[in-house]
Amino acid sequence: MRGVSVEPVPSASTRFRRVADNLGSTMAESDSGDLSRVVATVRERIDPDAAERAALRDAVDELTARVEAELADRSLEADVLQVGSTARGTWLSGDRDIDLFVRFPESVDRDSLERYGLAVGNAVLPDGHEEYAEHPYVTGRFDGFDVDLVPCFDVEDGASLRSAVDRTPHHNDYLRARLDDEFAADVRVFKRFLKGIGAYGSDLRTRGFSGYLTELLVLEHGGFEELLRAAADWHPPVELDPEDHGTRSFDDPLVVVDPTDPTRNVAAVCSAENVARLQHYARELLSDPREAVFFGSDPDSLSEEGVRGHVRRRGTHPIAVVFDTPDVVDDQLYPQLYKSIAGVESELARRGFAPIRSATFAADRAVLLVELSHRTLPNVERHDGPPVHVRPHAEGFYDAYAAGDDYGPFLDGGRYAVEREREFTDAAALLESETLFQVGLGTNVERKLREDYSLLVGDDVAELADEFGVELARYFDPRP
Structure with a gap:
């Protein structure tokens, strides 16, 4: 997509005419009018006096x-x-x-x-x-x-x-040369929109849109509404190069080549989930313009009984690893928590406990929460071998199991299979074992876990409600 030129900067009236020209139908013009009225009301609340x-x-x-x-x-x-x-x-x-x-x-x-x-x-x-x-x-x-x-x-x-x-300072010079009052106003509205949907901030906890990125996106698309309409139809990976530096190969869902540094993707920290979140709420705001989207709030804290009610209703098996939060800054803590919960969930999946969803929270204590389809499993698990006609691998598989106490090897169609004893039949036992420290934990997380941790299983996770009631409310009532 062609980058923004320095001159001339389109005036507000020119930009609004462009929007109207592109709408192309009476219904779309009506929707745009509704959105414009909402934006005007939002500006009354967010523009510095x-x-x-x-x-x-x-x-x-x-x-x-x-x-x-x-x-x-x-x-x-x-x-x-x-x-x-x-x-x-x-x-x-x-x-x-x-x-x-x-x-x-x-x-x-x-x-x-x-x-x-x-x-x-x-x-x-x-x-x-x-x-x-x-x-x-x-x-x-x-x-x-x-x-x-x-x-x-x-x-x-x-x-x-x-x-x-x-x-x-180079970012500052670049933007000050291009941001007129109307563009700046559109940036403020876009920031408030991102804050309202929970996607604003380039910290490694949020992994959202930075202030600099919001400014570049508004400039690149010519305004807030134009950006919403474009984002609603994005097909990631989306690549934008405001100064036509020539896009390098970036492995990110959203690429905005830094106008002042062609080696850098300004949107590198922005997660695929937050790109999708922007798309979802862009479509929602365009179809139903309303102020509430700009001013999202935390859900009401969930009580212990509320947590137990969700667990009973879902019939699942939540399990939480709880430990003292490492004493590091958030930008070090949250990548380690995300890495750790991904490792725990992956290991539980590999072992057959069928995780449904996971989450991680942190305050004075930190939590790695995984909701499982099964807490316990049969004593045996099936393990498929290679097709018999793949002779070297097939013979190796057969020889490895033939002299053991497992069920098999036997033939299932054209391949060998065996039913072998599981190492862990209880997810809690797995997480209480040394295996927990082999899943790829964050360094500081592992250190704290080796000092001490506890497990909460089933509706005992309700004990977390006093400290993490809002986080649990989000978990049990998930939204885009």
Whole structure:
């Protein structure tokens, strides 16, 4: 799909005329009108008002002046720039985030960048604290805003990086040259839509749409409604290349080649499930425009009795591995939890317990929950061998089992088969054994499990309701 050109940026009236021209029928025009009215109402709730904008401007101006004064006092050659959604006018009312980057020349070495960056950050935000992404930075509060002061290198382009954050100023320049007020308004609406359906955020827990990705998608399609209509008909993998860099081979359901770095897919973290979620709710909003889609809320917490009722009704066998949550940041924790639950579910499936669905939750404790068709199985399982005419493999199979205590080998049609004793006839016994540690657990998850864990089986999983009632409500009443 052709990328967005820099000039000319279509005006709001031009874009709205384009939408009307493309609808092509009275019914579609009516639907578009209904959606436009809904969007207008949503904007009244999410657009920052004049007072919010003024407060943000004042805070940014004061912080910028403080950073510049600290740089001058230390005779440091660097500049400061505001980046992110508040710099581009795509922030939502109530968001209180300010991102300031302190940009040092490439001639500065990495250790000096970190040392200078922390010195300036701690001086500007004396009540803040240091955090670490690829390198340390200072975060804190100022006049009611959450502030990140991040050092970076002033690199020539987004592909010439010395640290991952170096591309952010290039993202900022690219978008500020293209986002007019109407595009920015459409981005805010799209962000609110993604928040409402639970697909906003590039953290490794959510695996959804980042702010930068939302902005690129709105620009690429010419507006919020145009994007909805396109997404409703996507056939993943979807590949978009705004600057026609020439798409590399990316193995992702959604590919948006970074305009500032042709080696990077901006949508790499976005899961297939969240791409499908966008498609589902795009179709739903287009067919039935309503505000509720933009402002989804958590379900009511499920009680212990409610959990037991679902288990009885379903006639399944849930089993939960419960352990203390590893003391790591979420972006380290959740990939490990997802890896661990996938390993547990796969092993239970391989052993014949027929998992129906699984989930993982974390608060003070972490949970790996698998719902099984069977908790217990017969003492024997069937194992099919090769066709008899495949002589080397067939003879090897026959010889392996002929002298044992298994049932067989026997012939079933043209191949050998055997009925052998199961290693585990009870899923709980499997998860209580050393086999649990052979399924490909996350490193920190495995460490915690080796310290201690417990199993909850059947309707005993209801004991999780006090801590995970909302998560269990989502599990037992699944939605797209």
